[in-house]
Every structure is written in structure tokens, then in C-alpha cells.
Amino acid sequence: MAVVFDRPKSLTDAKFHYCPGCHHGIIHRLVAEVLDELGLQDRTVGIAPVGCAVFAYDYFDVDCIEAAHGRAPAVATGVKRTRPDTIVFSYQGDGDLASIGMAEIVHAAARSENITVIFVNNAIYGMTGGQMAPTTLIGQKTTTSPLGRKSELTGYPIKVCELLATLPGATYLARTSVHDPKNVRQTKEAIKKAFQLQVEGKGFSLVEVLSACPTNWHMKPVQALDFIKNDMMDYFPLGQFKSPEEAK
């Protein structure tokens, strides 16, 4: 019998520490499958964030660097500028990318750094216990917005893809989801396109993946899928916000 689905080579054998139903595991697997399929494992350097995925360096079987909170795009820039033949990706959550790291992601995109960024948007701060994120929806309850996020108090969630799309340097920006098999497949395609563009030296690519945090959303994993489908996708539409054809 031929194996048609198994653990990708670009993942180690380490057991994921993520919560039951957390989508980090899916997204890690998709990135690793893409690295396998494009034959990139041997020349890839991954940049791990501060967040639940801080141990990404234990899971991806590639050279990895642990970055300070928010600084992964700058660290990635340092690697890619000195070793342009490597494939460099950063893997970041809401706090890392859209809060403390907002300057770094904007400028990496503006400079059209030839890197790939995987942005896991679960509208909350997972690792630190469920605080409000820049992507938290209006009305969404978190430990630092216990009565639900109020726009009068803390403004509105940030749409990262739309924001970066204003930058000519951003080559490929896509927002996808992993709440059902069809969308998991589409996420993989987006990630593959992003890495392929990096191989071709085409500039900055980012895939924003709407994901669940069942633990801090206080939902069961299956229930959490509905929050993505009904609530998150309402505010964060899926799609391609910048494509290489229009980027130049």
C-alpha cells in the first residue's frame, strides 16, 4: 500500500504541546508539507515568535531562530539579506505581528523583503491566557475586555492583509481559514504559492490564516469552527488582497 497521507519530513517527531483543537497543529503541518513538496527543507530557516508557537523550533525540522516578541520580520530580514539563497519564513500570532511587531511587518512588506510570513489570526492572545488582541472582534469577551470589546474604548480590529495591501512592496497577501477541509486545502495552496514566490525571488508574501483558540474562546473545538465561519469571516473576509500579477 502506498502512503498518501503521513507526517511530513519537515516536521520533527515531537508531540505538539498545543491545546486540543488548536489550529497551530494544522498550520504547522501545511507549512511542512509545502516545504517537502517544494524541496525546501534543507535550505530553510524558520523564525519562531513569542506566543503559543514559541516552541516552533522544536517542531519544524529546519534551522530555526527564536525572535524577540514582534521582531521576527526584522530577524528574517537579517537572515535573508546575509544569506539570500536560504528560504526564510516567520510564523507569528496576533500579538507578535499586529501589536508589538506592527512596525516590523509593515516595513518588511514595504521593503519587499523576499520572505514568507505565516500570520495565525485567532483574535486573541493565547499563550498569555486570553487577553484582547488587535484582531479581537467588537463585543468579543477576553480577559482584558471582560464585558466585550467596545469600539469607543479600544477602537476596531486591524485587518492586516488590507493594511499591507496599500504597500507596493507587498507582493502576495492572502487571507484563508482552516475551519473545514476545503479551506484547509485552500490555505495550503496559499502557503505553497507564497513559498513558490519566495523561491522565484518575487518579494514579500504573507498568508493570514483565521484560526481557532478553543481554550481562550471558552468553546469546544468543533464549536469554535462556527466562530470562525460566522463571526471572524464576517469581519475578516477571505481572499487575495495582493497578487503578484498586480504587485508590479
Added chain:
Amino acid sequence: MKGNEVIGEAAIKAGCRYFFGYPITPQSELPEYLSRRLPEIGGVYLQAESEVAAINMVYGAAATGVRVMTSSSSPGISLKQEGISYIAGSELPCIIVNIMRGGPGLGGIQPSQSDYFQATRGGGHGDYYLIVLAPASVQEIADLVKKGFDLAEKYRNPVMILGDGMLGQMMEPVDFGVETSGDSFDKSWATTGKNGRKKSNIVNSLYLKPEELEVHNRELEKKYLEIKSKETMAESYLTKDAEIVVAAYGMTARIAKSAVDMAREEGIRAGVFRPITLWPYPEKELNAATVSAKGVLTVEMSLGQMVEDVKLSLNGRLPVEFYGRVGGMVPTARAIFEEIKRMSEKFGGVK
């Protein structure tokens, strides 16, 4: 050549091809110089969006095993502290240049030496040290930048070149000597892509288990003890028979030399002790230079920072006094001379 530009050219002569920085007075000529020179030789100059981003770019570049440098001035160095702590904790080599200006806060743009504590006590969070080198001439800038890269790679630790605005602007002749590189240092730890290597390399400073973090910190400690025992550098001027020794570093030491010459003309036996490594502090050398001394005058462009290391080094053996100017004001040779004279009379100096 101008001090700020010499830093850049010396780095190039040491095989450094990568610079990430941000403009700030009084060191902007350094990034400007490298933005011209590095592309000429196939290197990379990148102006980062902030000093924070710049130090993190240095971290990424250093992780790949290349010689890399950043520079800033006092407030920008404050911004870099987290990144520097990460570089030290991850045991990566690099050079960080601080051309000091008046502080605290936005302060001023005139020279100062008020970042001594920040430079020599780690600067960022955690138990670590930077190797801190303090040049006092344009030639010495060139020598110490080249040596700095070697030290950084030998010990896998960040190195700081601590200058001030005056030094950055000075024009003096310089000889860069032979070109060097980092080729002789082991880089098997670098994250360059596995490229057939069986195990992936990880650059990291996170050790959640306290037992593991303790082991890591003890390893760092061992390294710092080795650096302390092997790498101190200092210069003594007329200290052999000196009754009053002036301890000063960088530009202040040059002015102190003039003051000491003035004192000698008046028959006062004075000398200058000039540490070149501020960390590790040259304790042994200071004690050797003060064998005949009756008192030590520490002169700094600050409210008194190195004076604490002078006191620690002498361990109560001699009285230590302090003279300083702040805010960007520079001590004059005459003022230092008056202090030497005062101390010489106070501690029973024979005229």
C-alpha cells in the same frame, strides 16, 4: 579620516559586510558612510525602521555566522537593550557601536560618557556582560573595531565600541593594517539552512526548565570569567612614580594627559591610567599603575560612573576622588590640572 567613518572602514577591513542601523546624532555619518561603501564591495547596508528593528536584524544576521555591526547613540542604545540581551543569551557575535551623547532622556547631542553603567553592567535584562572597548584616538578606533570582531567571535558574545561625539568627529591619520576575517572561527552552530546536516541548528535563549537555565547561565559565567582573566587592556602614562593618578577613558583621558603634563611642569608627580577595556575592567593593571600613588582622581563626562569600578578595583587601598562635567560640557585640561594640584596638596604630595 573622521572617527565615525573610520569605524565603518575598519569594520570592512575586518571582513564585515553587513550593517543595519538608524540615523541619530552624533553618529549618522557612520551609516551614511557604509551606505556608500558596502554596496561598492558587495556588502549590505540596510537602514532599519528603528534601532529596535536594527538590533534584531543584527541578531538574525549574526545567527547565520557573518560579521555584522550596528551603531547608535545613547537613546538608541537604550532601545536596543532587549535585542542585545537576546544576542548575549543566544551566544552570538556582533559589534554594537555607541557614540555617547548627553542624557538622560532626549538629552543633548554633545559628547558625554554617561552610558558607562549601561555598557558595563550588561545593559539589558539578565546576567550577561558586553565586552566594552573604549578608543581614545582615531587610530585606536580602527584597531579596536578589528580586535572587537575577533573577540566577539572567539567568545561568541556581543562587543561594544564605546565612543563619544568628539571622537566621532575627530579627523586624524589612520592606518588600517592588514585585512582580517572571521574565517578561522568555528561557525558550525550557525543557522544557514541544514544543507545536508543531520540535525537542525537552533539559535535560542529560551530555557523554561530552571535546571536548564541554570546550566546555561553557569556556562555564560564560565565564559565571562575567562574573558576577565585574559582580555583586559589598559594604558598607563607616567604612572610609575606618580603620586596622583588620574583614571579616565576615551577623550577624557587625552585631556587628562595634557593636565598631567601641566602638573609635571609644576613638579607634581602625576600620571594617567587609561582603561581600554571597560568590561572586563583592568583591575590588576590599575593596581599596578597606582603602586606609588597617594590618591586617584577619576575624571569622566558624567556624574560619576567609572569611579565606582575604580573604587572596587582599589578595594579601599587609596582615596578616590571624582571630577566630572555633564550635559555635553567637556572638562578642560586646566580644570583637571587644578584638581590634581588640589589632591596633591591634600594627600601630602611633595612638590
Added chain:
Amino acid sequence: MSKVRVTFNEELCKGCELCKNACPKGIIEMAGYINAMGYHPAKLVNPQECVGCGFCALMCPDLVIKIEKEEIK
């Protein structure tokens, strides 16, 4: 026509039920027993009905599921 074999590595399963929810044939259930981590692992209760769509494997965040196929002439 193809023969398909789907294996669940029960020790990796965290009982999140994303596979069960995704299965179009409804042939995945959570076991009554628990694994070493304390979760009820997913299991294929009617392997003969499996069409090898792979939806379970796509949704699984923990690499529990392995799929093998064989073409039958």
C-alpha cells in the same frame, strides 16, 4: 478502484473531535477508553465504509491519522 487503510495513532490524539465532525460518512467516534494523556481518542468504527476522502486527516491538528491507498485492478 482503490483500497484504503486509515490508521489512528491513539497516543497522539487529544480528543478534539475535528475529525469526527469532518467525516462525511459519520464513521469516526471517540473511544470509551482514554489514552495516556487522558483524552478519549478518535477511532474509525466502520473502516469498510471509508472512502479515503482524507477530510479527517486534513482537519487533525496532531498528525494522528495516516492514510494508505492501493489501486485494485
